Amino acid sequence: MKSRPRIGETAEVQFIAEDKHAIDFATAGMPSVLSTPWLIWFMEHSARKAMLPHLEATESTVGMNVDIDHLAATPTGSKVNCKAQVLRIEDNKIHFKIEAFDEHEKVASGLHKLAVVDKVRLAKRVERKQKKI
Numbered sequence: 382m383k384s385r386p387r388i389g390e391t392a393e394v395q396f397i398a399e400d401k402h403a404i405d406f407a408t409a410g411m412p413s414v415l416s417t418p419w420l421i422w423f424m425e426h427s428a429r430k431a432m433l434p435h436l437e438a439t440e441s442t443v444g445m446n447v448d449i450d451h452l453a454a455t456p457t458g459s460k461v462n463c464k465a466q467v468l469r470i471e472d473n474k475i476h477f478k479i480e481a482f483d484e485h486e487k488v489a490s491g492l493h494k495l496a497v498v499d500k501v502r503l504a505k506r507v508e509r510k511q512k513k514i
Contacts, residue, residue, distance in 0.1 A: 382497055384435045386475065390467045392431035394423055398457045398483075415455040420463075420481060420489055421447055428465035428477045428493050435497075442495045443503070445474065449491030455483040465493065473497040 396402075402419040404411070425444050432442050455461060465477045474496050481489040 382435050382440065382473075383437050385470060386431060386435050386467045388467055388469065390431055392427050392465050394427040394430055394463045396423055396461055396463075398455050398459050398461055400457055403457050412454070413457040415457065415459070415461065415483075415488075417449075417451045420451060420455075420461070421449060423461065424449065424463045424465070424479045424481055424489065424491075425493060425495075427463040428475070428479060428495055431465050431467060431477070432475060432495070432497065439500055440497050441500050441503070442475075443498055444493065444495050446494040447491065448493075449479065449489050451489050453483070453486055453488045455488050459483045461488070468492075 398415040400413065402415050403413045404416040425447065429442050436442070461481055461483050463479065463481045465479050468476045468478050470476070474494055477493045477495070479491055479493045480487060
């Protein structure tokens with residue numbers, strides 16, 4: 382890392398919950414609402430966004446753990462704001478508090494951990510696994 386994030390540093394990602402982000406069983410009276418997997422995807426990207434200014438060109442991030450509570454349904458068409466805040470740093474591992482809000486309320490809250498990795502080293506590890514397949 383060219384620099385370490387500060388404890389308390391934040392980043393946000395905003396998006397509109399589209400039909401492609403809806404639960405896939407929104408039929409037969411079920412409303413079209415944002416799915417948990419897509420919500421997690423955007424929440425993880427808020428943490429990644431917090432890290433991007435701190436990475437060398439040779440580095441990237443990978444998720445290690447996500448623990449969220451999906452608290453409320455968000456109808457498709459709604460704007461969602463995801464926020465990540467740095468809680469602590471352990472070597473190359475960064476711990477975040479993550480939250481998401483739609484236009485009415487908090488819809489998710491939890492923790493996320495990611496690791497900063499060397500892209501070439503990771504590519505070599507993946508290549509070795511591919512050769513074994």
